[in-house]
Amino acid sequence: MSDILTIKNLRVEGRPPGGTYVPIVKGVSLNVAKGEVLALIGESGSGKSTISLASMGFARPGCRISGGEIWLNGRDIMKLSPHDRHALRGNEVSYVAQSAAASFNPALRIGKQVIEAPLWHGAGDAATLTATAVDLYRKLDLPNPDTVGNKFPHQVSGGQLQRLMAAMAMSCGPDLLILDEPTTALDVTTQIEVLKAFKDIIRDQGTAAIYVTHDLAVVAQVADRILVLKNGEMVEEGPTAQILHDPQHEYTRTLMAAVRPAPHLVDHVDASAAQAPVISARNITAGYGALTILSDVSVDVPAASVVGVIGESGCGKSTLARVVAGLTPLREGEIKLDGKVAAPSVKDRPRDTLKDCQIVFQMADTALNPRQRIGDILGRPLEFYQGLKGRARLDKVGELLELVDLPRSFASRFPGELSGGQKQRINLARALAADPKVILCDEVTSALDTVVAAGVIDLLKTLKDKLGVAYMFISHDLSTVASFADEVVVLYAGRVVEKGPSKAVFSPPFHPYTKLLLSSVPEMRQGWLEGVADTGEAKAASAGSVVIGAKGCPFSNRCTHVISGTCDTVAPPLRVLSDGLEIACHLPTGELPDRGL
Amino acid sequence: MHRIILTRLAQGVLTLLLASIIIFGATEILPGDVAEAILGQSRTEEALATLREEMGLNRPAIVRYFDWLGGMVQGDLGTSLATKRPVADMIESRMWNTLRLALLAAAISVPLSLALGLWSAMRAGGRVDKTLAMTTLALIAVPEFFIGLILMKVFAVELKWLSASANTRPYFDFWQNARALALPVATLSFAVLAHMMRMTRSSVINIFTSPYMEMAALKGLPKRRLVVLHALPNALSPILTVIALNLSYMVSGVIIVETVFGVPGLTRLLVDGVTLRDIPLIQACAMIFGAVYILLNLLADVLSIMANPRLRYPK
Amino acid sequence: MSDATEFAKPRASVFAGLRLTRTAIFAGGILLFWLVLALFGPWIAPHGEADIISTKTFAPIGEGGWLGTDKLGRDVFSRLIYGVRTTLLLALVTTVISFTFGVTLGFAAAILKGWFDIVVSRIVEAFMAFPSTLLALVVIGAFGTSITVLVLTVGLVLSTSVFRVSRALGYDIGVMDFVEAARARGEGTWWILTREILPNSMAPLIAEFGLRFTFSILFLSGLSFLGLGVQEPAADWGLMVQENVGGLFLGSSAALIPAACIASLTVSMNLLVDWFQQRQQGETVLEKIDQ
Numbered sequence A: 001m002s003d004i005l006t007i008k009n010l011r012v013e014g015r016p017p018g019g020t021y022v023p024i025v026k027g028v029s030l031n032v033a034k035g036e037v038l039a040l041i042g043e044s045g046s047g048k049s050t051i052s053l054a055s056m057g058f059a060r061p062g063c064r065i066s067g068g069e070i071w072l073n074g075r076d077i078m079k080l081s082p083h084d085r086h087a088l089r090g091n092e093v094s095y096v097a098q099s100a101a102a103s104f105n106p107a108l109r110i111g112k113q114v115i116e117a118p119l120w121h122g123a124g125d126a127a128t129l130t131a132t133a134v135d136l137y138r139k140l141d142l143p144n145p146d147t148v149g150n151k152f153p154h155q156v157s158g159g160q161l162q163r164l165m166a167a168m169a170m171s172c173g174p175d176l177l178i179l180d181e182p183t184t185a186l187d188v189t190t191q192i193e194v195l196k197a198f199k200d201i202i203r204d205q206g207t208a209a210i211y212v213t214h215d216l217a218v219v220a221q222v223a224d225r226i227l228v229l230k231n232g233e234m235v236e237e238g239p240t241a242q243i244l245h246d247p248q249h250e251y252t253r254t255l256m257a258a259v260r261p262a263p264h265l266v267d268h269v270d271a272s273a274a275q276a277p278v279i280s281a282r283n284i285t286a287g288y289g290a291l292t293i294l295s296d297v298s299v300d301v302p303a304a305s306v307v308g309v310i311g312e313s314g315c316g317k318s319t320l321a322r323v324v325a326g327l328t329p330l331r332e333g334e335i336k337l338d339g340k341v342a343a344p345s346v347k348d349r350p351r352d353t354l355k356d357c358q359i360v361f362q363m364a365d366t367a368l369n370p371r372q373r374i375g376d377i378l379g380r381p382l383e384f385y386q387g388l389k390g391r392a393r394l395d396k397v398g399e400l401l402e403l404v405d406l407p408r409s410f411a412s413r414f415p416g417e418l419s420g421g422q423k424q425r426i427n428l429a430r431a432l433a434a435d436p437k438v439i440l441c442d443e444v445t446s447a448l449d450t451v452v453a454a455g456v457i458d459l460l461k462t463l464k465d466k467l468g469v470a471y472m473f474i475s476h477d478l479s480t481v482a483s484f485a486d487e488v489v490v491l492y493a494g495r496v497v498e499k500g501p502s503k504a505v506f507s508p509p510f511h512p513y514t515k516l517l518l519s520s521v522p523e524m525r526q527g528w529l530e531g532v533a534d535t536g537e538a539k540a541a542s543a544g545s546v547v548i549g550a551k552g553c554p555f556s557n558r559c560t561h562v563i564s565g566t567c568d569t570v571a572p573p574l575r576v577l578s579d580g581l582e583i584a585c586h587l588p589t590g591e592l593p594d595r596g597l
Numbered sequence B: 001m002h003r004i005i006l007t008r009l010a011q012g013v014l015t016l017l018l019a020s021i022i023i024f025g026a027t028e029i030l031p032g033d034v035a036e037a038i039l040g041q042s043r044t045e046e047a048l049a050t051l052r053e054e055m056g057l058n059r060p061a062i063v064r065y066f067d068w069l070g071g072m073v074q075g076d077l078g079t080s081l082a083t084k085r086p087v088a089d090m091i092e093s094r095m096w097n098t099l100r101l102a103l104l105a106a107a108i109s110v111p112l113s114l115a116l117g118l119w120s121a122m123r124a125g126g127r128v129d130k131t132l133a134m135t136t137l138a139l140i141a142v143p144e145f146f147i148g149l150i151l152m153k154v155f156a157v158e159l160k161w162l163s164a165s166a167n168t169r170p171y172f173d174f175w176q177n178a179r180a181l182a183l184p185v186a187t188l189s190f191a192v193l194a195h196m197m198r199m200t201r202s203s204v205i206n207i208f209t210s211p212y213m214e215m216a217a218l219k220g221l222p223k224r225r226l227v228v229l230h231a232l233p234n235a236l237s238p239i240l241t242v243i244a245l246n247l248s249y250m251v252s253g254v255i256i257v258e259t260v261f262g263v264p265g266l267t268r269l270l271v272d273g274v275t276l277r278d279i280p281l282i283q284a285c286a287m288i289f290g291a292v293y294i295l296l297n298l299l300a301d302v303l304s305i306m307a308n309p310r311l312r313y314p315k
Numbered sequence C: 001m002s003d004a005t006e007f008a009k010p011r012a013s014v015f016a017g018l019r020l021t022r023t024a025i026f027a028g029g030i031l032l033f034w035l036v037l038a039l040f041g042p043w044i045a046p047h048g049e050a051d052i053i054s055t056k057t058f059a060p061i062g063e064g065g066w067l068g069t070d071k072l073g074r075d076v077f078s079r080l081i082y083g084v085r086t087t088l089l090l091a092l093v094t095t096v097i098s099f100t101f102g103v104t105l106g107f108a109a110a111i112l113k114g115w116f117d118i119v120v121s122r123i124v125e126a127f128m129a130f131p132s133t134l135l136a137l138v139v140i141g142a143f144g145t146s147i148t149v150l151v152l153t154v155g156l157v158l159s160t161s162v163f164r165v166s167r168a169l170g171y172d173i174g175v176m177d178f179v180e181a182a183r184a185r186g187e188g189t190w191w192i193l194t195r196e197i198l199p200n201s202m203a204p205l206i207a208e209f210g211l212r213f214t215f216s217i218l219f220l221s222g223l224s225f226l227g228l229g230v231q232e233p234a235a236d237w238g239l240m241v242q243e244n245v246g247g248l249f250l251g252s253s254a255a256l257i258p259a260a261c262i263a264s265l266t267v268s269m270n271l272l273v274d275w276f277q278q279r280q281q282g283e284t285v286l287e288k289i290d291q
């Protein structure tokens, strides 16, 4: 048998603080052959990470492996002594975690951490191991392979750190490599290079690998076989092509259906320009303390329409929402809500101004006070804005719950008794309680599973049609925005680089950054990765990282079209092209990138 | 990094100044004045006025504050009301006794608490850890004088191994000194040991919840290496702070210990000063202890700044 | 990230999810015992707190009174029972004072931020620049010792720590999304404080109350032991230790008994606080290596 790993009937239990053990993984069996990549997919909480860790005989604090056999290289490691089992880790099996930024010890130099495992397990002396590591860095396309090992983790960018983590995992020449969502924490534009690096290195070394992810498009690129999980049980297993194109199980089909449509497939009705904007933000500059995040940002949200704001992490999307809501005061510029100038700070805004513009936060969990009942959470804005009390308030709470497709009986529950998707619906209902003209949705679906997120998006659409409410829909996920927004604003490093009707934004000509974003969204097509990763755009993009407050064009350090002397010194102004499309780039209109890779 | 350290030093000086204002304010401005304190109940208005004139108490408080502060800086700590001797002399003769106690206790308790704390962390959840946790929890809650009295009862009164009086004489040899100092030093060490040990353990355990510790554990490294090499450097800053805090907290411990074992030290001087309301003496002692406290905290901060790679090697 | 309903049980009450352990029952029992003695002491005690019952001073246990006599020939047992009243009452009053100041100022600083926060924090920091005993000594040195001075001083000293804890809590909870949501709605400071922040800080505040209470007992008894706290003829445990230290060499336990009583009180309180916080602690990676 050439299987590196065989798991038979694995059972894992977990114990919440102060509670008793409940099953998390309920009898899963799998096997991985040499040189094969097995993907574990499933929603959050389906037990993917738990299974992958169990394959090194490890259970997270609070969990325990309660049954089953784990055969690694021909022996059942659950029969070994804890000491011998521990000796396998970092020797025969190694692990790549979700966030490299959090998984490198901040107090130790990178190189030291990379060679630590093989050094400890006696695979060689420090000098040879360092030399091997430098070879790995080179293969992983890391800049300055000879010196990067001397740096501390905080001195290296997120994408590079993730590749260094791969080097750390490979340095011991493992037989089995476990990758737990290794690119989930990265932005799409940085993800490609990392994904490519992982794929190449696995192929190169002929290692067996378990790849954990919730992203089907990513799976399509890297996996040989797929195992679908739900609630700790195996749903379906098969070769990648079969699962993607011919899923047998109902659940797998739901998963596939919830995958967001590719952006360019969507066609929108143009938002009627005649509508008076409910939000009109002019030349906003804002930041925290000495830091300036947004500079000179202007956004309009017409009544009863959806304006999508896209951008990668840290580009100032949430800041924009907070400035509009008055939570973060603006430094320069002006905000009009429903035609009237609104005070910069929420404290100085009258109630009917506040009522018109509501905000919904990203983390459904933390946005609800854990010590208030749903009835009170929804009842408060009703009382606050509309003076509803007693019976009337109670009835209205019930109506709101029904509006977001939840039973009325939820009013007596605490937030802790709701699932993530349900919490996000309550968040929406709370915003709706004010009967607003516009809702600021800050990454409202990012923390949710695809299937649940699709449900929330559908709800948003229905509510818009029913109530005529407008949304400023902020997201890093281009496909969601594209499927839903009438107009789109692309933010990069705190500046607007492109905006206009979504159809115009998602069709050529593009701003170079928009182009990069569009081409970086993983597609379900197998082989897509290889096509994209070798383009100059992807290579240039992974060379630099986002710089906030750059003097010239903020994108100039990652742009293939950069005009040196101009782009890095003069900030390009927004220039109006055809059909309301505006682009901030020095390139003449004819030379702006168009479709095709 | 140098900028940060300099800022921190400036902050320390500022805190010291604020502290001096508090001391001066509390002792001079609020209740009556020194003249009243000297003359006590039997004062006449006339005598008060003369004395005030003599001592310059009629000048505005601000002027007197800067006078006093200037004196402090130059080493002139004023004259004791009770003994009419210069405060500096009184303090000088007592200082060594207190310092010796504190240094010995620090030398024992700091390494011991670090070692026990790390050991406990390494055995987290095990029997060693649980026993140590229980013991230290109890030790923290027990008054110092109880520890001192129990030790005294057992080792000095009943067993007669050690001396109940910490008075040392210049002609004492090493063993006589040790016999005299053993109990006070032990009492003082117990008082801070438990707290430091618990904080060391919890700082290290706290680090163990970070993903990088899981990562390190999954490299198959042994516990010793995980705790000492991976967790300790990251827990250094809270541990240093706790050590500084406890060393300065020793002042409270020292007061009790000096009373229990009759050590003629600085804190006894302070307590006597408080009983006799000897204001200049109180002010001087308070400033010395305050300065030590601020200095120790400063030292801890500067050390943790220097140990932080983010600050040592900026991007 | 989670649909894991079963792992996030509602926390309607801060005591939800706490299970009684043997230690907790034991510690709670001791506290209860002292509490009952404090309430009904005068009816239980065989003698008055200042009554001299024997000409024999420092009588050993069983002679004179149940627990012997003290340096003046008073009944140790009776003074012990009266002492628990003084000790508990003083500790309670000082802790309440410190919480009144500390919590109000701490939350105010966290919510109002700006200059108010800076000024108050600086002042508190300067106060904290002294070891607490020193601060108390300076104040007592200036004002002389009386119950009022004592209570206010210790209350002040304790409140610095309460201030720090509440301010940190206020800051931590104040940036949570649900508080932001209330702010965005236009809620006033009072609502945010009483409805959003306070209910979510109850558990740590309760624990802090226990710790401060313990500290207050230790602190007050320390001062009494130095002769600067409660004054004779009132009975206070710290004072009883101070009065009777001399008896130690005469074989009397009159100093050790009250000291042990203080310890029983503070240790129990600490155990109880520890038990209350226990559910927050989980396993660590270290333990998993061995499994």
Ligand SMILES: Nc1ncnc2c1ncn2[C@@H]1O[C@H](COP(=O)(O)OP(=O)(O)OP(=O)(O)O)[C@@H](O)[C@H]1O
Binding pocket: A014, A015, A016, A024, A042, A043, A044, A045, A046, A047, A048, A049, A050, A051, A060, A061, A062, A063, A214, C001, C002, C004, C007
């Ligand atoms: N320490 C723990 N104690 C108890 N239960 C836990 C613990 N850690 C995780 N669980 C539960 O175990 C289940 C599976 O968790 P796991 O982390 O394997 O899921 P996952 O599929 O990797 O999810 P994600 O996509 O969010 O990473 C979930 O229901 C989770 O809430």
Ligand code: SF4
Binding pocket: A511, A512, A513, A553, A554, A555, A556, A557, A559, A560, A561, A562, A563, A567, A572, A584, A585, A586, A587
């Ligand atoms: S302005 Fe220059 S650097 Fe910026 S996007 Fe356009 S071409 Fe690229």
Ligand SMILES: [Mg+2]
Binding pocket: A048, A049, A180, A181
């Ligand atoms: Mg996971």
